Amino acid sequence: MLEELLVTPRFNPKVDPLLGIWTWEISVYLFFGGLTAGIIVFAALAALNKKDAVRSFSANSLALWAPIVLSLGMTTLFLDLEHKLFVFRFYTAFVPTSPMSWGAWILMIIYPVTILQILSTLRPGYPLIAGFVDRISIGRWVLDLTSRYQREIAIVAIPSAVALGIYTGILLSAFNARPFWNSGLLGVLFLVSGLSTAAAMVILLAKEKAEKHWYVRMDIGLILVELVVVALLLINLATGSEQHLKALEYLTSLNGYALAFWVFFIGLGLMVPLVVEFRELVKEHRVLALLGPILVLLGGYLLRHITVNLGQETAWQDYRMEHNPQLLERVKLNYKTEN
Amino acid sequence: MTVQYAMVIDTRLCIGCGDCVVACKTENKVPAGLNRDWIVEATSGKYPELHTEFRSERCNHCSHATCVAMCPTGASHNWRNTNIVLVDANKCTGCKACIAACPYDARLIMHPDGYVDKCTFCHHRVEHGLDPACVSTCPTRCMHFGILNDPGSKVSQLLKSRRYKTLMPGTGNQPNVYYLI
Numbered sequence: 112m113l114e115e116l117l118v119t120p121r122f123n124p125k126v127d128p129l130l131g132i133w134t135w136e137i138s139v140y141l142f143f144g145g146l147t148a149g150i151i152v153f154a155a156l157a158a159l160n161k162k163d164a165v166r167s168f169s170a171n172s173l174a175l176w177a178p179i180v181l182s183l184g185m186t187t188l189f190l191d192l193e194h195k196l197f198v199f200r201f202y203t204a205f206v207p208t209s210p211m212s213w214g215a216w217i218l219m220i221i222y223p224v225t226i227l228q229i230l231s232t233l234r235p236g237y238p239l240i241a242g243f244v245d246r247i248s249i250g251r252w253v254l255d256l257t258s259r260y261q262r263e264i265a266i267v268a269i270p271s272a273v274a275l276g277i278y279t280g281i282l283l284s285a286f287n288a289r290p291f292w293n294s295g296l297l298g299v300l301f302l303v304s305g306l307s308t309a310a311a312m313v314i315l316l317a318k319e320k321a322e323k324h325w326y327v328r329m330d331i332g333l334i335l336v337e338l339v340v341v342a343l344l345l346i347n348l349a350t351g352s353e354q355h356l357k358a359l360e361y362l363t364s365l366n367g368y369a370l371a372f373w374v375f376f377i378g379l380g381l382m383v384p385l386v387v388e389f390r391e392l393v394k395e396h397r398v399l400a401l402l403g404p405i406l407v408l409l410g411g412y413l414l415r416h417i418t419v420n421l422g423q424e425t426a427w428q429d430y431r432m433e434h435n436p437q438l439l440e441r442v443k444l445n446y447k448t449e450n
Numbered sequence: 451m452t453v454q455y456a457m458v459i460d461t462r463l464c465i466g467c468g469d470c471v472v473a474c475k476t477e478n479k480v481p482a483g484l485n486r487d488w489i490v491e492a493t494s495g496k497y498p499e500l501h502t503e504f505r506s507e508r509c510n511h512c513s514h515a516t517c518v519a520m521c522p523t524g525a526s527h528n529w530r531n532t533n534i535v536l537v538d539a540n541k542c543t544g545c546k547a548c549i550a551a552c553p554y555d556a557r558l559i560m561h562p563d564g565y566v567d568k569c570t571f572c573h574h575r576v577e578h579g580l581d582p583a584c585v586s587t588c589p590t591r592c593m594h595f596g597i598l599n600d601p602g603s604k605v606s607q608l609l610k611s612r613r614y615k616t617l618m619p620g621t622g623n624q625p626n627v628y629y630l631i
Contacts, residue, residue, distance in 0.1 A: 113494045119468045121488040123558035125546075130555065132546040193544025193564030200523040200541050211522035211547050287621065288516060288553035427553045427618050430490065 115430050130289075130423040136191035138415040141279045142308070143184030145301050145411065147221070148276030149309020150177045153326075154228055155265035155272070163235065166325060168317040171236030174228040176312070181221065210285045214278045217271070224271050227264045230257040276302035283422055290354035291361070292422040294347050300340045300414075307333035308411035311384075311404035323400075327388050330407060334385045341377070358425040368421050376417060380410015453532045454513065455571055456598040457585065458605045458614070459506055460630040463592035466491055466504035470584035470593065474508075477572060477583035484558060486569040487584060503631070506584065506593065509556040509569035510617065510625030511535050517548035517557065525566075529573050533626055536573065539565040553621040571595070598626065 125132050150173055157163075157170035192198055201215040233254055234241040244250035257264065280301030283292040310330040317323050348359040361367035387403035390396070466489045474480060474487050487508035495501045511533050518526045518535055525541035526548050528534065537548075542565035549557045549566065557568045572582035576595075580586065585593040596605035605628070608614075612630045619625065 113492065115490055115492045117488055117490055119471045119485065119489045121485050123484055126549065126555050126558055130549070132549050132559075191545075193546070193559050193566075194539075194542050195544070195564070197523075197541070197543045197565075200525070200543050204522070204524040204541075206519075206522055206524055208519035209522045209547065211520070211545060215522060285520065286516070286550045288551055423550070426555070427621060428555070 115428075117430050130426065133191065133419050133423065135416070136187040138412065138419045140184040140188040140191070141282070141301065141415040141419070142412045143180050143187075144279040145276055145305025145415075146308045146312065147177050147181040147184065147225075147305075148272040148279070148302065149306040150174070150180065150312070151221070151225060151228065151268050151272035151275075152306060153309055153313060154232075155268040158228075158232065158261055158265040159269075165319075166317075166322045167235075167319060168322055169313055169326075171232045173313060173316075174225060174232060175237065176316075177225040177228070178222060181218070181225070185218070210278060210281045214282055217274050217278055220271050221275055224264070224268045227257055228268055230254060231261040231264050232258070234258065273302065276305040279305065283418060286422075288427065289422045289425055290351075290427070291348070291358035291425040292418070293355075294344060296340060296344045296347060297418070300337065300344060303333055303337045303340055304411050304414055307337055308408050311407035311411075314404040315401070324392065327391050327403075330404070331385060331388050331392075334381055334388075334407070338377075338381055338385075341381075354425070354427060358421075361421050361424065368417055371413065371417055376410055376413045379406055380413050384410070453530075454598040454626065455511065455532055455534055455576070456596065456605045456609075456626045456628060457508075457571070457582070458594040458596075458608045458628045458630060460592040460594075460608075460612075461503045461505055462630065463590045464504040464506060465590055467589065469587050469589055470506045473583040473587035474569070477575075478570070481562075486558075486567070503629075505617075505629055507554070507556075507617070508584070508627065509535065509552075509571075510554055510623065510627045511569075511571055513624035513626060514622060516551040516553070516621075516623055520547045520551040522547060529570075534571045534573050534576070535568075536570055537566050537568060539563075539567075542566055553618055553623060554625070 121127050153169050154174040157166045163170045189195065189198065201212070204212065205216060206212040230253060233244065241254060244254055277298040280297035280299070281295070284295055284297040287293050307330055310326045310333060313326045314323050314330065317326065348355045362372050363369055384403045384406040387399050391400055391403060468489055471485060471487055471489065475485070478486065480486055487506060490505045490507055491502060492505060493500055493502045513533050515535050518528065522545060523541045523543060525538045527536060527538060529536045539561065544559065544564040544566065546559070546566070557566055559566055561567060575582060581595045585595045594604050594608060596603035598605055600606060608630060609628060614628045614630050616625045616628055
């Protein structure tokens, strides 16, 4: 046996007894980051393939959602920072070994790319706004220019968005101190999941039946790929070192994340929407048409939530606290009442 | 890295009194309820063949410090080209990447303003030729501090003559706190 007790109380908040530095803010940020990547990719693909007629929503109107969704994510990311006034420090350095530094700079590329994407399709997508912009000579010039280079903008947008999607996973996987995260497959998983959630969003927002169906087929494919990547991730853990095996126990124990992972994420977040979306291709159903994509979106968030929380609980060391702060409070209270 | 500082702690002499913890809190004005170092009592074996060891633990000032690599702003840095890892509060955004990156959980959000703080090997004393506060206060003289790449230093001599271990060397972080066993 080996029992390791902390004799002096460490109890540093958010570090003891379990690491809990990142909570919902980061899960939400990673979810919106992946969703943004998916939105940009699908909007760019529709523009590249000249699908204005068949996929008019994604070709012309979808891009507007990218900066909105990304900004929501950036807001929760900002909420997580403990030293908020120093946020500008992300942009006074580039640290090539830090995925977070890469992420900060990738986001700086993503914003102008999405703005260009929106401008290049503003006239067909949002004619009312485009009408206002066209009244100003410089506005007309910008819209002319961006719509002329629509194809080039889409070509730049796709790799930028893929980088964003992968980064949301690599951000976590680069920490070898947290065994559950420490697999590059997280980058692929988060990218595929991001694309899947974006497809689900288009299914909910698009009006044309043909367009919805294209995304239902696309989402079925993405969910199948996601299931394969999840399986690879689990195999990776199951054949890993002692730390990986311990991390895997969290997914198989009912006291851990077994219920959340198997029932809610794999079951309700992937398998049920897969069946529902298959059925949708065969026979349409008004409620099920909404249920499938909503479950995909919830599953996408749950994947980030489970990964962020579980990863922090896995570690190389396993100290138990001998010190009981409540006991100390009681001693102090007794001391006060006696004196 | 020109100078590699190391701490060598004799677990056969350490009695787990906690003086190092108190000395650190006093020297560095560590706020109440927070600690930069701590004591672990590790019991191994099977009754009645039990073995207990006391370890005074802190940041390992790793030669391959993952916290420095993961810091997105360069706030976590090496002091004067040594292995001593410090945090520049004026560059720290409180993103907590370094806390996640440390396999020893040696970092903490300490200051009320929200920047990350940790053991500094008392570099403000070291630059004046003094030992860190924890080392200089140890009543059993079980803690030693010095330059590891100086073969004549006390720490080098101890590691040459005694059996020792580091904590979780498998992390690849190359920790610089050594425990004599």
